[in-house]
Amino acid sequence: MSAILSIPSSNPPTISTFKNLDFCSTMAELKQHHAQIVKLGLSSDNDGTGRLIKFSALSQSGDLPYALKVFASLPQPDAFIYNTIFRAYLHAQLHTHCLSLYSHMLQNSVTPNNYSFPPVIRACAAAAGVGKQVHAHVIKFGFSRDSYCQNNLIRMYVGFDELEAARRVFDRMERKDDVSWTTMISGYSQCGWLGEALRVFETMAVKNSAAWNAVIAAHVQNNRFHDAFKLFDRMMEEDVEMDGFVAASMLAACTGLGALELGEWIHERMESRGIRIDTKLATTLMDMYCKCGRLDKAVEVFDGLRVKGVSSWNCMIGGFAMHGRGRDAIGLLKRMEAEAGRPDPVTFVNVLAACAHSGMVEEGRRYFSYMTEAYDIAPRMEHYGCLVDLLGRAGLLDEARMVIDEMPMSPDVGVLGALLGACRIHGNLEMAEEVGHRVIELEPGNSGRYVLLANLYAKEGRLEDVARVRKLMNDRGVKKVAGSSTIELAGSVCEFVAGGRAHPEAREIYAKVGEIVRRIRDFGYVTDSEGVLYEAGEEESENPLHYHSEKLAIAYGLLKTKPGDTIRVTKNLRVCKDCHEASKLISEAYDREIIVRDRNRFHHFKGGVCSCNDYW
């Protein structure tokens, strides 16, 4: 009694004590203030404890358990305090906790406000049923016109792949803002509904860079790189300047096309426009350089990074991996451990891939156990995929098979596909047959699997089996993916399809291929018939192998570039054995460096040899 009476009401200590809370920077400080609050008998005060909870729940140096303890001690927390904990749970990915607390709030008869629903809606990410209920509450509590609530609902439905529901929310909004539009556009692009994404985009009166980016990114994510460039050109014509997000999307488009010059142009523009290169953007940039064959430039960007995130290290290690530089990849892992601390699961996917692509079997095995021993990272499907790839490529098919039999989860197509690939390399038809059928049943729409199996049968002369696989493919309406290669010349990207004659200079290109084949025969070229069956149209009277897309692209490169220039080609599928052999000989016969990126990795052909040591 006297203690409370001793507080002069004209000079409320509450205000100064509570204000001090806003200047806290550590939990230790905060706890002192908290002690003060308790001493003054103000611990039931929502204003003061609200600030206290906010700091401990949300700040960098906070302490969520502490916040929860304080929260639990409050007799009647208000909406602000509930909202704070909602957000904290969301940050901690404790979605269920967030939803339980929301029901707790309702049971306590605390009315949610406009700030309550955005985090609660986001917490519904994993529970569609609850999401609909929360949507009903948004209406019931009168927030049908609140753009934050509505935009979050759109996002929620997009996350459930319920685009119609998302669209209904969107259509009913009287005042759609930039966020509504962008969420709707990017929602369609997740589902691959590019047409709808574009239609929504076109009806937007004033398009800001976020909207442009959403629609550009939509195309990039669906491998429509040329269209992404067209949109980008339009954006520039309409005087909307490229920002960091658009730059990232465009770099990814360049990566997809293997368009180095365009990528360099984007990089230059980023610099001239003073776009801040954060870790994410730097990773995208490095990835572009890695996948466009300029590992040196990627290293330059990497070395120039003041703050390197785990993703930066991972990207660079992955870059070394795809260029077959296993030693450098491992060197970088060691540097990462010394300088940056903890690698993550992706780091080891890349390290294992590096070992696999460089034939470093022992190291690969060692790192597979090391990641668990040193970092307690349990192997995921991807790691098993890499291990199977590593062993399989090296010809250790039985061991690879054993890994699959003994792994704790059931292998996905990726893992089985790695074994199938290994069977092809080592000509093990028996295992290929069994694994191939499993893979085909798991992924019946992937034409590559049928082709691989059919080609293996063909090699053994088992034509009935070839016909059977082919029929299966036809019956299921599976279309083979056409081999296509791109080459960038003077900033424009030309695409070649196997056996295609659409190019205006097709005659010259085909003549050049003829010349090439004649010339490399002097260097020992013998056409390798493996894989002949499906790669080109059957009406082709000459050997269709000679008109594989990468040969056409290389021929065009030889026609259009100067002696000494490097020829860079990007292929959508794996490079075939015949093209690989031919490319080696072309690099020797024409004294050219040829860099081919295929679906899996890079091949640097020079002086008659390939950087992959024929190991791919």
Added chain:
DNA sequence: TTAGGGTTAG
């Protein structure tokens, strides 16, 4: 006190 667009693997 709240929301939208961009990275890393096989």
